[in-house]
Amino acid sequence: MGEIYVSRIAKLREEKNLTQRQIAEALGLDVSTVRNWEKSRDGVKMFVRVAKLCELLNCEPKDLYEAVEPEEDAEL
Structure with a gap:
């Protein structure tokens, strides 16, 4: 049986x-939003996907993103 x-x-x-x-x-x-996170209504699917992605890439979640300085004329 799969993990829960x-x-x-x-x-x-x-x-x-x-x-x-x-x-x-x-x-x-x-x-x-916080209430939904705590009740596992939101976020758990994303967590599972990130965990699987990290397994495929052999990395930690923190490795998926990095802080960069935005360019002055760039739109976010």
């Missing part, structure tokens, strides 16, 4: 004594 992924965000958040609202405000998100 569940969100650990609520547990980690509670260990840091943070509220969903504090997390949402720190990330510039709506509280409902």
